[in-house]
Amino acid sequence: MSDTATREGPLDIAIVGSGIVGVVLAVGLIRQKIKVKVYEQAQGFREIGAAWHLPPTQGNRLEQADQSRLQAGDEQIQINDYLRWIDGHITRKDDPSIRKMLFKIDAGYKGFEGCRRDRFLEELVKILPADVIQCRKRLDTLEEKEGGGKIRLIFCDGTTAEADAVIGCDGIKSRVREIILGEGNPASYAHYTHKIAYRGLIPMAKAIEVLGEYKARNQHIHVGPNAHLIHYPVANQTMINATAFVSDPEEWPDDKRTVAPAIRKDVEDAFEGWSPCVRGLVSQLPEKLDKWAVFDLWDYPAPFYNRGKICLAGDAAHASSPHHGAGACMGIEDVLCLCTLMGEARVLIQKAPTIRDQALISVFDTFNSVRRTRSQWLVNSSRRVCDLYHQPEWADPAKWVKAETCFEEIKDRSHKIWHFDYNVMLQEATQGYKQSLEALIGAVSGL
Structure with missing residues (x-):
């Protein structure tokens, strides 16, 4: 078939990467009657078994991008109504078990809807035709024809494969980003944030023993100098997902391997001197576990998300640290x-x-113009929020008042994520797109 004939056929889009953003994008494009192929380098799907949460109003955005979202995830959805921050470090001498509630933010109707990423993705993939996703396809390069x-x-x-356009949803280690920005360009690669995450699932009964019923069954963030610990219920309240973030002044030894073996004592040492409930929860982590180096794209942000008919979306464009819990959801905005x-x-x-x-x-071009500023803001804001969680003032009662003033800033930053008007974004995008093509459209008869 000639190239001219091919170009008169259905619109054909290649998506590189089968994480949540890539799969939701595939579903959304198919619903727009666009032909899609998803190419995944792994033998199976990209997401690991960690939990993810939809911040307030993000569920509506996901439904907008893919109306079958309800059937794909609701059995796994769990709701947390507030963000809660607790002093995790200073212990009252008269009663060490008492923890001060520092701040909480009402997440509104439905609050944070949470589920395991892998289970959500497994259900979502069932919506796609069987031949859409091709695994064991590691991208080497892209060739664009002159003209x-x-x-x-x-x-x-x-x-090889061919497509009218390529969208890289291949995550923080994106090969598509490297192709667009150039090999050797520091913006093509993620960089170490000097934070380490230790993560584990703990049975709810064990969590209740050390946290109490209320804290175990609701999301809480325990803050203190150079570290914080977040936990929330998963698996229909039978488990809690606990993640400890610890500051690390050293360089990470190998940016190709961001996971390394660790032992529980590493975490216990990092939280030495913290409150009994925090240390008690850490004691319930497995004896052997992994530590995850937190990388992001903050140091060298991508100056643009597209080149010609190649584009980046989700973490491939704007991978952030996880401290807002909104990285995947920012990708859903990209999808929409x-x-x-x-x-x-089309x-x-x-x-x-x-x-x-x-x-x-x-x-x-329009996508880059509409999405880049907001998504890069998230990368910056996630770094800032973690700095506030880890500020040294938490260790000094004389500076406690100064430390606590951070929560109004955190609230404002959270609301900027939650209360984003995606309808305004879509209106801006649609108008900008039509304006960019006005001259061309005017020259084409019949439009």
């Missing part, structure tokens, strides 16, 4: 924007196949 036309994807196993713009492009291309390339380039 436009299909992009060629070349995989490390020697096989991309699906809306791709729907506009209609235009059906009417005038000759503008296919420019219509797709304008989709990604």
Whole structure:
């Protein structure tokens, strides 16, 4: 088939990466009647068994991107109504078991809806046609033809594929980002935040023994100098997911391997001198566990998310540290924007196949313009929030008042995530897209 004939066929999009953002994007594009293939380098799906939470109003955004979200996840959804911060360090001499509630923020109706990432993804994948996702396809490079036309994807196993456009949803270690920004460019790679995460699942009965019924069954963040610990219920309140974040002044030895073996004593040493309930919870972690180096794209942010008909979305574009708990959900906002713009492009291309390339380039130009500022703000804000959690003032009662003033700032930052008007974003994106093509559309008869 000639290239001209191919370009008059259905719009064909390649997605690199089958994490939550990649799969939700695939579902959303298919619902826009766009042909999609997802290429995943692993043998199975990308997400590990950690929990994730939808911040307030984010559930609506996910439903907007994919109306089948309810059938794909609601059996796993659990709700937390507040964000709560507790002093995890200073102990009252008269009663060490008493912990001061420092601040809480009402998350509103439905609050934070949480589930395990892998289970959510497994259910979501069931919505897709069986041939959409191809595993064991590690991307080597992309070839763009002079004068436009299909992009060629070349995989490390020697096989190839073609698509009208490519969207990289391949996460923090994105190969697509490296292709767009250039090998050797520091913005092509994630960098160490000097924070280590220790994570484990603890049976609810054990958690209740050390935290009490209320704290165990509700989300809490225990803050203190150079560390914090967050926990919340999962698995229908039968377990809690506990994650301890610890500051690390050293460099991480190998940026290719961000997970290393650890033992519980490493965590116990980091929380030495903290409150009995924090130390008690740490004592329930497994004797052997992993430590996760927290990397992000803060040091060298991507100056742009697109090049021609190649684009980045989700962590591939703006991987943040996890301290807002909104990284994946920022990716869902990306999906909503991309699906809306791709729907506009499909209609235009059906009417005038000759503008296919420019219509797709304008989709990604508009996406970059609309999404980059907000998503890069999240990368910065997540760093800032962790700094506030770990501030040294928590160790000094004389500076406690100063330390506590941080929560109004945290509240404002949280509300900027939660109360984002995605309808305004979509209106801005749609108008910007149409304006970018006005001259071209005017030159095409019949539009």
